[in-house]
Amino acid sequence: MNRGHTSAPSSPRPGETEKVIDDSVLSQVIKDVGATQATTVLLLFAGELERRIGEVLEAASGPDVEALRRVAHGAKGSASTFGAPRVAAAARRLEEACKSAAPAVEIASLAQRLIEHLQPAATEVRSRLSVLEEADHV
Amino acid sequence: MSEAILLIEDSPAQAAVYKAYLEGEGYSVVMAGSGEEGLRALEERAVAAVLLDLQLPGIGGFEVLERLRRRSSRIPVVVVTDYGSAENASEAVRLGAADFVTKPFDRGRLKVTIGNAIRQGQLATMVDKLQEKFSRDRFHRFVGGSAPMQAVYRVIESAAPSRATVFITGESGTGKELCAEAIHRESPRHDGPFIAVNCAALPRDLIESEIFGHVKGAFTGAVRQRDGAASLADGGTLFLDEIGEMDLELQAKLLRFVQTGQFQRVGSGEMIKVDVRIVCATNRDPLEQVRQGRFREDLYYRLHVIPIHLPPLRDRGEDVIDIARQFLAKSADEEGKAFVRFSAEAEQMLRDYAWPGNVRELENVVRNVVVLHDGESVLPAMFPPAVARRTLSNDVGEPFAKTEAKSATSPDEPAVSRAGTEPPVQAMTVLPLWEVERQAIESAIERFGGNVLRAAAALEISPSTIYRKRQAWEQRRDATATTADD
Numbered sequence: 001m002n003r004g005h006t007s008a009p010s011s012p013r014p015g016e017t018e019k020v021i022d023d024s025v026l027s028q029v030i031k032d033v034g035a036t037q038a039t040t041v042l043l044l045f046a047g048e049l050e051r052r053i054g055e056v057l058e059a060a061s062g063p064d065v066e067a068l069r070r071v072a073h074g075a076k077g078s079a080s081t082f083g084a085p086r087v088a089a090a091a092r093r094l095e096e097a098c099k100s101a102a103p104a105v106e107i108a109s110l111a112q113r114l115i116e117h118l119q120p121a122a123t124e125v126r127s128r129l130s131v132l133e134e135a136d137h138v
Numbered sequence: 139m140s141e142a143i144l145l146i147e148d149s150p151a152q153a154a155v156y157k158a159y160l161e162g163e164g165y166s167v168v169m170a171g172s173g174e175e176g177l178r179a180l181e182e183r184a185v186a187a188v189l190l191d192l193q194l195p196g197i198g199g200f201e202v203l204e205r206l207r208r209r210s211s212r213i214p215v216v217v218v219t220d221y222g223s224a225e226n227a228s229e230a231v232r233l234g235a236a237d238f239v240t241k242p243f244d245r246g247r248l249k250v251t252i253g254n255a256i257r258q259g260q261l262a263t264m265v266d267k268l269q270e271k272f273s274r275d276r277f278h279r280f281v282g283g284s285a286p287m288q289a290v291y292r293v294i295e296s297a298a299p300s301r302a303t304v305f306i307t308g309e310s311g312t313g314k315e316l317c318a319e320a321i322h323r324e325s326p327r328h329d330g331p332f333i334a335v336n337c338a339a340l341p342r343d344l345i346e347s348e349i350f351g352h353v354k355g356a357f358t359g360a361v362r363q364r365d366g367a368a369s370l371a372d373g374g375t376l377f378l379d380e381i382g383e384m385d386l387e388l389q390a391k392l393l394r395f396v397q398t399g400q401f402q403r404v405g406s407g408e409m410i411k412v413d414v415r416i417v418c419a420t421n422r423d424p425l426e427q428v429r430q431g432r433f434r435e436d437l438y439y440r441l442h443v444i445p446i447h448l449p450p451l452r453d454r455g456e457d458v459i460d461i462a463r464q465f466l467a468k469s470a471d472e473e474g475k476a477f478v479r480f481s482a483e484a485e486q487m488l489r490d491y492a493w494p495g496n497v498r499e500l501e502n503v504v505r506n507v508v509v510l511h512d513g514e515s516v517l518p519a520m521f522p523p524a525v526a527r528r529t530l531s532n533d534v535g536e537p538f539a540k541t542e543a544k545s546a547t548s549p550d551e552p553a554v555s556r557a558g559t560e561p562p563v564q565a566m567t568v569l570p571l572w573e574v575e576r577q578a579i580e581s582a583i584e585r586f587g588g589n590v591l592r593a594a595a596a597l598e599i600s601p602s603t604i605y606r607k608r609q610a611w612e613q614r615r616d617a618t619a620t621t622a623d624d
Contacts, residue, residue: 080241
């Protein structure tokens, strides 16, 4: 389910993982939170991935690199918790670039790359959510 | 009721996951989306632990830890860190975090970490409470945290809730009335009256009236009926100080009062019943008084239900400094003087002196210094001659005052001299140092009729040093004997 965001294709680049969602991690989260909470938690995560797109765009267009670092850090934490390795890796690279005061062009490029991974991850999470809901109905 | 965990996490998705993990383990979860919100929540409700994300909007996780530390909070905090940020984890632990979990973590890992942190917090709280209970340096009006006083405080606390009679012994000036007051304040009777009667301060024939009251015309000068201390103490505590001074006839009346709670006013046949808890005190050895026929044995056993012995000041270690500082502040304030401290040398003199008059003597000495001198520091030269010369340092007082007043230099007790001021037994023979020491110590013990405590005070060492050295000499002797046998 696409919520209307457009994004560039997020095919992996050299060094990037193939998986948009690591099902072993996500399945563990779903198991640990329990069936009744799983839908809520996945909905929140999908929404958070989508919200991050706007946050990265806003922070990257402003002068506050620290604000961009905080957004990247937040994206990294959630992505690693739920098993979104491409988002986690892209967020980590952006966070490190911000911390090391990398050239603006490099930071902008990494921000762009993170955005490219956020929407596909959200889409994948929502597809897992549909599967869960269907299983509930069955 | 389940234990509550405060979860401080700004990501709603992650917060939902952690909340589900914790609720799945039986905890209730209080949510906070920022550091400020989390600190507010901690003021409003008690939680067993905090799960804290380090990266937060507004005040961050490190600042939250710092503020909790400044509040001396004992609530264990588990921080959530990212993979590869070991320096954040160690900084968090340095700031007081109990533990950390690294993302991503599963429910099992969080369960173990939070469980351990809660147990750690419970242990820390328990240790705090025990320390508070057993390491107090103040207790009611007592000052001092020495081990002997900790024992006294514990007995007072244990005895206070009961109605049982307390018998306080101790040298003059050790705080027997403070002890009685503390018992009263700790007891369920603390809202009732605390009435103290000093049996040594009144003429013998007035003590009965002082304790039991009298009716009009009971004796010359009894122009109106007067309630005694026993009536005034109804519902509270009656403290009979210096009870060893009470004559045998009055002791019989006191015995009846202790047995029945009833008494008659002087000159009256009417029995009056009151609800009074009796605490009594003496600076004499009560059993010795019983043996000498000066104190009724039946009364002794009626009163001697819970004994409390107050240690002399010389056995209270550093308490002498704490008490002296308090007296200095009080006297300087009252006298408008600038004294704020004792010099290091002056403090050493306070430790060295034997204080035969105990805390009362210390108070007088400090007052003397403050009145007669000026300055910010009390110096050795300001002390009265007796303390300055430490001539009384061996006159360590008696565990109990003798029935007949006796000078420390009376013929039947050798004038005390400090070890080393007399020539050793075999001064002309060169002996091993340990043997010289042994002879000096044994000689002092002999001089005090086997009283190790007094010998130790005279030698200006602790009794435990004597016991330790005696043990070492025995071992040396045994070893020598074994070698000889071989």
